[in-house]
Amino acid sequence: MSTVSEHPEEGFIRKYVFSIDHKVIGLQYGFTALLFLLFGFCLMLLMRWQLGFPGQPIPVIGGLLGNANAPGGIMLPEFYNQLGAMHGTIMVFLGVVPLLVGAFGNYLIPLQIGAPDMAFPKLNMMSYWVYFVGGMIMFVSFFLPGGAANSGWTSYPPLSNIATMGQTAWLMGMVFLITSSLLGSINIITTIIQLRAEGLTYMRMPFFVWSQLVTSFLLLLAFPPLEAAGILQLMDRLAGTSFFMPSGLVVSGQVLEGAGGGSPLLWQHLFWFLAHPEVYVLILPAMGIVAEVIANNTRKPLWGYNAMVYASVWLGFMSFIVWAHHMFLTGMGTVMSAFFQTTTMIISIPSVVILTALLISLWGGSIRFNTPMLFALAFLPMFGIGGLTGLPLGLAPSDIHLHDTYYVIGHFHYVVAPGTIFAIFAGIYYWFPKFTGRRMSETLGKVHFWGSFIFMNGVFGPMFLQGLAGVSRRLYDGGAQYSHAQGVIQFNQFMSYSAFLLLIAQLPFIFNFFWSMRMGEKVGDNPWQATTLDWAATSSPPLGHGNFAEVPVVWRGPYEYSVPGYEEDFLPQHVATPAPQEG
Amino acid sequence: MEIPYTVAERPDTGLYNGKLGIWLFLASEVMLFGGLFSSYILLRTGDPNWFKPELSVPMATLNTMVLITSSVTMVMSWASLRLQDFKKFRLFSAATFLLASTFMVIKALEYNTELSHHLYPSANNFMATYFTMTGLHGLHVLAGMVVIAYLWGPGSKMWKTEPERFTNRVEITGLYWHFVDLVWIFLFPALYLL
Amino acid sequence: MTTAHSPEDIKKETRVYILVFIALATLTMITVGISYLDLSTGPAVTLALFVALIKGSLVAAFFMHLISERKLIYAVLVFTVFFFLALIFLPLGSFLNQVAG
Numbered sequence: 001m002s003t004v005s006e007h008p009e010e011g012f013i014r015k016y017v018f019s020i021d022h023k024v025i026g027l028q029y030g031f032t033a034l035l036f037l038l039f040g041f042c043l044m045l046l047m048r049w050q051l052g053f054p055g056q057p058i059p060v061i062g063g064l065l066g067n068a069n070a071p072g073g074i075m076l077p078e079f080y081n082q083l084g085a086m087h088g089t090i091m092v093f094l095g096v097v098p099l100l101v102g103a104f105g106n107y108l109i110p111l112q113i114g115a116p117d118m119a120f121p122k123l124n125m126m127s128y129w130v131y132f133v134g135g136m137i138m139f140v141s142f143f144l145p146g147g148a149a150n151s152g153w154t155s156y157p158p159l160s161n162i163a164t165m166g167q168t169a170w171l172m173g174m175v176f177l178i179t180s181s182l183l184g185s186i187n188i189i190t191t192i193i194q195l196r197a198e199g200l201t202y203m204r205m206p207f208f209v210w211s212q213l214v215t216s217f218l219l220l221l222a223f224p225p226l227e228a229a230g231i232l233q234l235m236d237r238l239a240g241t242s243f244f245m246p247s248g249l250v251v252s253g254q255v256l257e258g259a260g261g262g263s264p265l266l267w268q269h270l271f272w273f274l275a276h277p278e279v280y281v282l283i284l285p286a287m288g289i290v291a292e293v294i295a296n297n298t299r300k301p302l303w304g305y306n307a308m309v310y311a312s313v314w315l316g317f318m319s320f321i322v323w324a325h326h327m328f329l330t331g332m333g334t335v336m337s338a339f340f341q342t343t344t345m346i347i348s349i350p351s352v353v354i355l356t357a358l359l360i361s362l363w364g365g366s367i368r369f370n371t372p373m374l375f376a377l378a379f380l381p382m383f384g385i386g387g388l389t390g391l392p393l394g395l396a397p398s399d400i401h402l403h404d405t406y407y408v409i410g411h412f413h414y415v416v417a418p419g420t421i422f423a424i425f426a427g428i429y430y431w432f433p434k435f436t437g438r439r440m441s442e443t444l445g446k447v448h449f450w451g452s453f454i455f456m457n458g459v460f461g462p463m464f465l466q467g468l469a470g471v472s473r474r475l476y477d478g479g480a481q482y483s484h485a486q487g488v489i490q491f492n493q494f495m496s497y498s499a500f501l502l503l504i505a506q507l508p509f510i511f512n513f514f515w516s517m518r519m520g521e522k523v524g525d526n527p528w529q530a531t532t533l534d535w536a537a538t539s540s541p542p543l544g545h546g547n548f549a550e551v552p553v554v555w556r557g558p559y560e561y562s563v564p565g566y567e568e569d570f571l572p573q574h575v576a577t578p579a580p581q582e583g
Numbered sequence: 584m585e586i587p588y589t590v591a592e593r594p595d596t597g598l599y600n601g602k603l604g605i606w607l608f609l610a611s612e613v614m615l616f617g618g619l620f621s622s623y624i625l626l627r628t629g630d631p632n633w634f635k636p637e638l639s640v641p642m643a644t645l646n647t648m649v650l651i652t653s654s655v656t657m658v659m660s661w662a663s664l665r666l667q668d669f670k671k672f673r674l675f676s677a678a679t680f681l682l683a684s685t686f687m688v689i690k691a692l693e694y695n696t697e698l699s700h701h702l703y704p705s706a707n708n709f710m711a712t713y714f715t716m717t718g719l720h721g722l723h724v725l726a727g728m729v730v731i732a733y734l735w736g737p738g739s740k741m742w743k744t745e746p747e748r749f750t751n752r753v754e755i756t757g758l759y760w761h762f763v764d765l766v767w768i769f770l771f772p773a774l775y776l777l
Numbered sequence: 778m779t780t781a782h783s784p785e786d787i788k789k790e791t792r793v794y795i796l797v798f799i800a801l802a803t804l805t806m807i808t809v810g811i812s813y814l815d816l817s818t819g820p821a822v823t824l825a826l827f828v829a830l831i832k833g834s835l836v837a838a839f840f841m842h843l844i845s846e847r848k849l850i851y852a853v854l855v856f857t858v859f860f861f862l863a864l865i866f867l868p869l870g871s872f873l874n875q876v877a878g
Contacts, residue, residue, distance in 0.1 A: 117586060119600045186607045193849070194588050194600050220611050221860050228618030235715055240705030243622065243712075247632070259707045261630040269625075269868040270618055320860045324871060333874035336867075597847040606850050610857040617861040625868055640809065647805050655798045658840050662794075665787050761840045768832045772825040776812035 018129075020121035021543050025128050026107030027435065029098050036135060037095035037421075041506075043087040045499055048459075050075045051478035052496025069147065077476040081150035082166065084474055086138070088153030089170065092278065093177050094135045096420055100285035101181075101219070102131065104427055105188055105212045107435070111534035111541070112206050114197025114552040114574070119190040127183035134176030141169035152474065154271060157244035157264045161236050162251060168237055171230045178227045185216035192216075197533070197574075199554030203309070204573070206532045206558040207302060210309050211288030214316040215281050222277035222320065229270035236262075268327055276323040280315060282416055286379070286423035287312075287354055293376040293426050294358055296530045298365025299569050301559035304357035311350035311357075318347040328396045329403050337396050344394035351387055355380065366562075366569075371445030375426035378453050379419060386415030389464065404474075407467025410460050418456040425452070425509070432513075433527045437539040438520030444512040451505025458498025462491035529570050532558050536574045590748045605755045609762050612723075616766050619719070623712045623773065635709045636702055639693060643775045646689045647767065653682035654764040657731075657757045664750045669742055672753070676735045679760070683728045690721055713774050720770060723763050730756050797839045804832050 019025060049058050055074060058065070062073025069079035106124065110117055118124045141148040146164025149155065160167050192213045196205070232243040240258060244267050247260030295302045302308065324332065324340040332340075359380055367373070389411040392398035402408065425448070432440050469488045471479040478492045479485030526535040533554070537547045552574040560571040565580025592599050627633055660675035697710070704714040734753060741749040782790075808828040816824070838844040843851075 115587075119586060120604060121586070182608075182611055186604050186611075189607055190600050190604045193596060194593050194598070194603060195586070217856075220607060221614050221857060224611050224615035225618030225621070225864060228615055228622065231715065231719065232619075232622060235704060235711060239711075239714075240703075241711035241715070242705070242708055243626065259705060259711075261626070261632055261708045263625060263629050263872075265872070266622055266625050266868070269871070270622070273618075273864060317856075321863050321867070324867070327871070330871075331876045332871050333876055336871045336874045339867075339870075596849050598849065603849070606853060610853055613857050613861055614864065617864050621865045621868055624865065625872055628869065629872055640812070644805065644809050648802060651798065651801045651805070654836060654840050655794055658794055659791065662787055662791055665782070666784055758841055761836050764840075765833050765836050768836065769829050772808055772812070772829055776808065777821055777825055 015543065018125060019543070020117075020125045022106050022110050022118045022121065022124060023541060023547075024543050025124050026103050026105075028128050029102030029106060029131070030104075032132060032135065033095050033098040033103055036090055037099070039139075040087050040090035040095055041503070043083045043090065045503060046075070047080065047083045047087065048496040048499040050080055050476065052493045054477045054480055078150060079147065080476045081152075081474070082142070082148045085149045085152050085155075085170075086142070089149070090138065091416070092153065092282065093174070094131075094138060096282055096416065096424070097181070097278075098131060099424055100289075100420070101184060101188070101212065101215060101281070102128065104285065104289065104424075104431075105184075105215075108431065108534055109188060109191060109209060109212055110195070111434075111537050111547055112209050112532055113192060113195060113200055114533045114536075114548065114554065115191060115195035116546045116548075118187050119194055120187050123183050123187050127180045127187065130176050130183065131180035134173045134180060137169055137173035137176065141166045141173070144169060154275070155233070155267075156271075157233065157236070157262075157267050158246070158249055158251075160233065160267075161244055162256070168234065171234050171237070174230050175227065178223045178230070181219050181223055185219040188212055188216040189220065197552050197554055200533075200573075203306070204554060204557045206288075207291040207305065207308055208285070208288035210312055211284040211291075214312045215284045218277040218281050218284075218316055218319060222274045225270045226274035229267055232270075233267065265327075265330055268330065269324070272323040272326045273320075276326065277316075277319040279412070279415070280319045282420050283383070284312060284315070286420040287358070289423045289427040289430075290358060290376045290379050291361075292530075292532065293372045293430050294361050295559045295561065296430075296528050297368045297370065297373040297376070298362055299368075299561045300361070300365050301557070301561060302357065303361040303363070304353075305557075305559070308354050308357045311353040315347065315350040315354075318343060318350070322347055322394075325394050325396075325399070328399045341394065341396055345391075348387070348391065348394070355384060355387070370429075371440070371442055371449060372426040372430035374446065374449045375422045375429070378449070379422045379426070382414055382418035382422060382456075386411060386413075386419050389414065401470070402467055404472055405467035406463040406471050406473055409473050410463030410467060413460045413463070417460060418453065422452070425449075428513070430528065431534075432516065432520075433523045433539055434534060434537075435540060436517050436520070437522060438516055439523050439527060440512050440516040440520055444508040448505060448509040448512065451508075452502065455498045455502035455505055459495050459502060462488075462495055466491055526572075529568075531560055531570050531572050533573055536572060590745070590751060599751060601751055601755050602758075605758050609758065612762060612766075616716075616719075616769075619712075619716050620769070620773070623716070626708050626712065630708060633709065634707050636707075638713070638775050639696070640775050642689055642693055643771055646686055647771050649682050649686045649689070650764050650767050653679045653686070654761050656682060657760045661750070661753045661757050664742075664746075664753055667746075669739075672742075673735060673739070676731060676753075680728060680731050680735065683724055683731070686724060687721065687728075690717065716770060716774065720763070720766055723766070727756070727760050727763055731760070793839055797835050800835055801832055804828055808832075 016024060046058065057073030058070060058075065062070055065073070065079070069076060106118065138148075144165045146166055148166040149160075149163065149170035151160035151163050151167060155167065155170065192205075192209060232241075235241040236243050236245060242259045242262040244264050245256070245258055245260060245262040246264065249256045249260070291302055291308070322340060322343045324336065325344045328337060389407070393402055393408060393411060429440055429445055432438070466479070466485070466488045469484060471482070471485045471488060479489055523539065525537070525539050528535070533552055536552055538549070541547050553576075554573045555576050556571060556573055558573060560573075562569045563571055563580070566577070571577055586600070587593070588600050590599055596603070656675045656678040660672050660679060663671035663675055702710050704711045734756060738752070739749070741752070808825060811824050811828070812821070
């Protein structure tokens, strides 16, 4: 039965703006998220200027930032705080997750499971536009009196309770973003469970699909408590309640009015209940992408697929009961501290299982060093560094020294920046031919890779040294006024130069991306000789007309590469093949 | 382009898409109200000066009965469709809507009484919790009312063209509605009786 | 549509709904009655929670048909309940196990 239907052409708005086709929605998410990623990157560059050259006027654009933010082009601490809070918020909630889940997830899941679309196409469209509104609220908040939110992406009360208007905008924005995420996760879970093609059992699904399934469960169940917390903070800020306001709080010498009796720690529990699973949302789909690229470019099956699947599920489960390792210094007693240290140590095991399986998958492979593979390979040691540096943070005794220092910033950036973002780049280079029918330039890709790899390490490596020396995070002057920072302060300039060079390294990518859409080498449906169902669909599958010329049936697992007895070194999942030749 | 299992059940899961979707949504709602219940517990145990003003237990008990009854009429409206009795469906559906409205009116009367006695959300953390939790619950009741009204009115046209799909929609709405009742079953003792 | 039932089966279900309604009404009266007994916190909370759980279970099992629902739904709910309990008890535990002062 053919799924390509005959129906009249849709108008432009219906086809490209309010489309219910998962591929259009995936591309919408992709473009929007990449723009936000770039914007968040620019916010960081402003911060790095201030940290590398404190008190100096920002070149070129300093005058454009306005007197409220940077009089004479010199950044005010209040503006620095806005940059810090919004950089984190935008990268996590408007950039990385919408890319991994909204873009890659939406576009590829139906293709990889052989479905005509997501289970709820209209809900899918809504989830994009709700994300868009949430993003706009966050963006516009910079232009409010008092500027954007400035109490960290973590928005701890009481500070966030009494912060400027931008914090209210942040909370409203988060309500929209959480709603979008909820609609998306319901769609993804239902799609994967209900719409798998005939023959596609769970253990024949590409690891990418498994990673999206677990991720969506995390989003579904972990976000609502933050939504609850957001409602409570909005009540505090707008209705004068004291959910998070302790009694007798004194600000600038004055006792604050209000009923009091509230608990700032309550916010922290509700926030981190989401924010810890959130970091696994940031890494799991990335591991999914890396797994696909590695299997394809080693021309052999993934080693330990079953272990990787079970480890992902175990990881997802554990992620809900480790959150208070972000709160070791809040006066927690030894019993609860021991509990959270234990669960945190346990959760490192499935992470290591997945990373090790990916590493062993390289052994004996016929490795093709194309651009997606370079990024996927670099992901492994970079995520390794990120993960290992998490260990002293997850143990309370060492965390006493390292908490809220640059060590933490180094740790989480290694996992997300040369970690997840490298996986995103790998995914873009790998699936670009599927989206557009053309290849991206390999030469420009390699320039982009090496530049990014070197300068990412330049920006984040020294942070561990600064953190170990005790330099606190969120300092407007990068630690300049502290004697204990003097031995490591010189790294600030080095890291800032690395950041600017990192920006330069992205230019070949941006050029490559747009140029290749028009002028890239045209390719067929399966230029990488891949096995998964997404490559069975035509390149640049027709929008709004279903995905496959014929409904696929699945005959084998997802990584049947180099199977003995066949001439081709790959067996696509959907092709019914005769028995292997003898001899 | 047809999405499979929109109406028919997928053999291995035994579910149609919408049913799985609504249960997933309800799971997230458990966590949403869970966050608020957790907050209430923490705030109450943590505040040595916790003060709870008197609320109207009789009014809330009446409201509890109203909501439970509306759950019965809701499930009866779905049963009627499965018995192919469209008229009964409309009757029970309208009854559900009316009972829900009654709930909202009684709630509004309560709010009015409390606010006119200067028991604002900002008065103390109990009032803050009370207004926030019953307010969020009330918004959920309203949303349910909108959907029930739609399925009673313009949405009911689908009964003529796709009766099974329409029955499914009513079933899904019912599941949501029962959940709203379930939340109240816990809210009522937590806020009024303890 | 759930697996096709005959009209007799559906009528039987209807009877169950009425019985559940009566049970719920009765339990509501019981829980209100208990609240007038002025018990101390521990027993009061335990009893209120116990009655609420019974009422909730009746709504879930019969109105929401959980008693005849598929394994997949149960699995989702079991995990949800577990995380719900973590959300209730772990913050409470951290609070009760605080360092003095």
